[in-house]
Amino acid sequence: MEFKRIIDENRETYMAELFEVLRQESISAEGRGIPECAELMAGKLKSAGIEDVEIIETEYNPVVCGEYHVSDDAKTMLIYGHYDVQPPDPLEEWVSPPFEPTIRDGRVYARGAGDNKGQIMAQILAVKTYIEAEGSLPINVKFVIEGEEETGSPNLPAFVEQHKEKLETDLVYTSDGPMLADGHPVVLLGVRGLLYVELTARGSQFDNHSGNKGNIARNPAWELMNLLSTMKDDNGRVLIEGFYDNVLPPTEKELELIDRLPFDLDDVSRNIGDDSIEFTKADYYRALCFEPTFNIAGFTSGYGGEGAKTIIPAEAKVKMDMRLVMDQDPDEIFERLRNHVEKHAPDVEVEKLGIMQPSRTSSELEFIEPIRRSAEKSFGREAFIQPSLGGSLPDAVWTKILGVPSVVVPYANIDEANHSPNENLVVEHFYKGIETTCRVISEIGELDQGYSI
Ligand SMILES: [Zn+2]
Structure with a gap:
C-alpha cells in the first residue's frame, strides 16, 4: 500500500x-x-x-x-x-x-x-x-x-x-x-436522541418552619415525587401516554449485528462501578441501542447541608433527560410529557432545556x-x-x-x-x-x- x-x-x-x-x-x-x-x-x-x-x-x-x-x-x-x-x-x-x-x-x-x-x-x-x-x-x-x-x-x-x-x-x-x-x-x-427537561413544583413563597407550619404549608418536594411516581412503573416502564408509540423494533439484521458484538459483564460492571447489575448480551445492547431512557439527572429541594434543619421547602426541581430512539420525536415526547403533568399536577412547571433528534x-x-x-x-x-x-x-x-x-x-x-x-x-x-x-x-x-x- x-x-x-x-x-x-x-x-x-x-x-x-x-x-x-x-x-x-x-x-x-x-x-x-x-x-x-x-x-x-x-x-x-x-x-x-x-x-x-x-x-x-x-x-x-x-x-x-x-x-x-x-x-x-x-x-x-x-x-x-x-x-x-x-x-x-x-x-x-x-x-x-x-x-x-x-x-x-x-x-x-x-x-x-x-x-x-x-x-x-x-x-x-x-x-x-x-x-x-x-x-x-x-x-x-x-x-x-x-x-x-x-x-x-x-x-x-x-x-x-x-x-x-x-x-x-x-x-x-x-x-x-x-x-x-x-x-x-x-x-x-x-x-440516540435527547430530550432534556426541568420540572419545578412551588409551595409557599419561602421555606417554612416544619413544626410551626407543619401540616399547614404545602410541601412541593412530595408533590413532585408523587408526580414522578406516576411516570414510571416498578419494572421501569414509562407510563406517559404514547411514550413508546413510535419506537421502532430492531430488524433481524440489527439483532444479528448485536449478537456479534463483544460483551463481558465484568467489564460492564467495572465501567459502571456497580457489580450488582445483571444483563445478557442481547438485553444489554437492546437497552443501549433500541430502547429509550427516562432518567432523573438531579433532584433538588430544601436543605441538603450538614446536620439537621427543620424546614418545609418552598420549591422542588427535577432535571430529567430522555435518550430517545428511532422514530421518537423529542418535540412530540415533550408535548406528551406536558400533557401528563397537566393531568396529574397542573401546577408543576415544565421547561424544555434541549433536544436532539x-x-x-x-x-x-x-x-x-x-x-x-x-x-x-x-x-x-x-x-x-x-x-x-x-x-x-x-x-x-x-x-x-x-x-x-x-x-x-x-x-x-x-x-x-x-x-x-x-x-x-x-x-x-x-x-x-x-x-x-x-x-x-x-x-x-x-x-x-x-x-x-
Ligand atoms: Zn466532546
Whole structure:
C-alpha cells in the first residue's frame, strides 16, 4: 500500500501538524481562540491539497468547509468533525498543560487530542496522504468542521439546511468518540436522541418552619415525587401516554449485528462501578441501542447541608433527560410529557432545556462492510458494527436534513479522557486513523465501479 509508506515517512511532520492544531485554544463555551482555530483548520485543509476551502460564518462560530472535487460521476463522501474543545478545568489536575501537547507513554496529552482535533486531523492528513500517493482521490471528498459541537451544535441544523446543495453527498463519515472497551474498532450506525427537561413544583413563597407550619404549608418536594411516581412503573416502564408509540423494533439484521458484538459483564460492571447489575448480551445492547431512557439527572429541594434543619421547602426541581430512539420525536415526547403533568399536577412547571433528534442508518447498505474492513485492517483488531450509540450526536442533520446515510468510526482509545483533565490520544491510533480513512476512500472508490451506495 503506497499510502502506508507515506504515512510512515511522515510520522513526525504529521504529528507536528497535529501539535500545531492542539496548541491553538478553541474553547467554544468561553468563546476563546475560535476564529484563530477556524483559520488554522482552513490552512490545514489547503495544505492537504483541498483547493476549495471556505470559512462560513454562522450566528456564533464559523464552520470550516472544504471540497476536493474529482468528477460529477464519482461518489461523494462528506467528512464531519469539530475544531472546538471543552474548557480544560480543573487545570491543577493536568500533568502537562492542556494547550502544550506532550507525548508520554505513547500518548499525546492535550485538550482536544481525542475530542476531536486528533481524529479530524487524521481525516485531513489521510486526504493529504492519498493525494501524495495516487496524485488524486478516487471519490469527491467534502469537509464540514464546525466550532460549536461542545456547546450542543446549536447552529448546525440551520447551517446544513441553508447549504443543502453545497453539502450534497452520498454518505457522511465521522470519527469521534472512543472505540470499544477492549480496543476493537467499531462502526456506529446511529445515535440516540435527547430530550432534556426541568420540572419545578412551588409551595409557599419561602421555606417554612416544619413544626410551626407543619401540616399547614404545602410541601412541593412530595408533590413532585408523587408526580414522578406516576411516570414510571416498578419494572421501569414509562407510563406517559404514547411514550413508546413510535419506537421502532430492531430488524433481524440489527439483532444479528448485536449478537456479534463483544460483551463481558465484568467489564460492564467495572465501567459502571456497580457489580450488582445483571444483563445478557442481547438485553444489554437492546437497552443501549433500541430502547429509550427516562432518567432523573438531579433532584433538588430544601436543605441538603450538614446536620439537621427543620424546614418545609418552598420549591422542588427535577432535571430529567430522555435518550430517545428511532422514530421518537423529542418535540412530540415533550408535548406528551406536558400533557401528563397537566393531568396529574397542573401546577408543576415544565421547561424544555434541549433536544436532539435520534438518527439511524440502515445496516443493509453496501458501503458499511468495506468501512468495517478498513478499520479492521488498519487497527489489526476485529472490527464490529453497532446499530446505535447509546449517547447522542447531531447525526440527524445528515440522515434527516440531508437525507443521506451516516456512519461514525471512532479512532480514539476508550480512556481518551475527553472532557476531563489529561485528555489523550494513543499515538498509534492517530496513524492508524489516517490509514483507516485512506482505506475507506479507496474502498468507496472501488464501490463506485459497480455498486451503488
Ligand atoms: Zn466532546
